[in-house]
Amino acid sequence: MERQTMSKVKVRLIPYLVILYFFCLLDRVNVGYAALTMNADLGISAAEYGLVAGIFFIGYFLFEVPSNIIMTKVGARIWIGRILVTWGLISALCGFIHTATHLYIARFLLGVMEAGFYPGIMLFMTYWFPARERAKVVTLFMLALPLSAVLGAPISGLILDYVHWFGLESWRWLFLLEGLPTFFAGIVTFFILPDRPKDAKWLNDDEKAWLEDTMANESSSIAKKHKQSKWKALTGGTVWLLAIIYFSKTCAFYGVSFFAPTLIKHLTVGLSNFEIGIFNAVPLIIASVFMIFWSKHSDKTGERHYHVAVSVFLCGCGVVGLGITTSPVFAFIFLTIVFCGAYSIYGSFWAMVSMRFTGEFAAIAMAAINSIANLGGFVGPVGIGALRAMTGSNQYGFYLITAFLMISTVIAIALKKQGKKVA
Secondary structure: OOHHHHHHHHHHHHHHHHHHHHHHHHHHHHHHHHHHHHHHOOOOOOHHEEEEEEEHHHHHHHHHHHHHHHHHHHHHHHHHHHHHHHHHHHHHHHHHHOOOOHHHHHHHHHHHHHHHHHHHHHHHHHHOOOOHHOOOOOOOHOOHHHHHHOOOOHHHHHHHHOOOOHHHHHHHHHHHHHHHHHHHHHHHHHOOOOHHHOOOOOOHHHHHHHHHHHHHHHHHHHHHHHOHHHHHHHHOOOOOOHHHHHHHHHHHHHHHHHHHHHHHHHHHHOOHHHHHHHHHHHHHHHHHHHHHHHHHHHHHHHHHHHHHHHHHHHHHHHHHHHHHOOOOOOOHHHHHHHHHHHHHHHHHHHHHHHOOOOOOHHHHHHHHHHHHHOOOOHHHHHHHHHHHHHOOOOOOHHHHHHHHHHHHHHHHHHHHHHHHHHH
């Protein structure tokens, strides 16, 4: 019954969720590729571009917790569909901006509209997948990350190089052509995404009963082990420590991702925009293989904390190396190390969170952690952009991010000891 039910759930849900997250990542970071020509067209400086990249996460931070709470009231189908429709429209409208100020507003609104999607999906998975499989399914979901690079980076490069239709700049078409698919995916979601196992037409009655009972028993067990309250889920010390870990990872991932295309262009003079996309995509392919291996190892051993600590430490080593290298070969190696560390954290981290919270408390805690942590998406790019404007180098911004990552390594190990005391 378990194998039969979970096989159906994985086949029906995971591929579709991966596609949705692919659109999410594409619309979130395509500004990094647009910047290759957009910054010159609009006269955007390095510091202004850092704010353009990072202001998205301010809107994201402000509306993420309310968004996840609303999802528990209205259901995933309606709320995730709404999120997709509105952010797809805003992303496409970025193709019509004419000043840096317009872009600030559009990126802020994009964060507001997208807020709640990622933690909403993490919460959605706790309705469908038992804890023993959660690291693996989260990692399968996170395959959208390398997919967005393997497909998204070259596609973005091709659009920039070849799409100049109707006299519009290619970066405008980049936003339009990558934003509208999200809008249509949101409409489809309204019709096909089931909220809970009992709503799934593709499960029979026995399968529905088994899955509902399994998830209910698991939720009850977590509630007994960890005393929960809405206030604790929002402000508890454990929540903040978990948020710091995820904050440092987010600083590294977005700080490097937003500046990687321009860094590669600087180190590899003569490459086309399409070739830069390929250069940036290969480390992500390697990282995706490592991510799958690491999550399977975490599920097999049942250990989460040390897996998170190793991932964060590995990411830090790559970031500091990227800050000092002037060689294209070493830049490739350090990019690979950064993304291996950043990617491999996901499965173990969210499995670690779900060990401590359940139900509505999980909705609040996951949104709070992701909301606080995603400020790293503001701090990373803005910090690197500001320090680059002051010093003419990315080096000091990368050092700042490395410090966050080393602190987070220690926190992950400390939470392991705390967990033993609770047990």
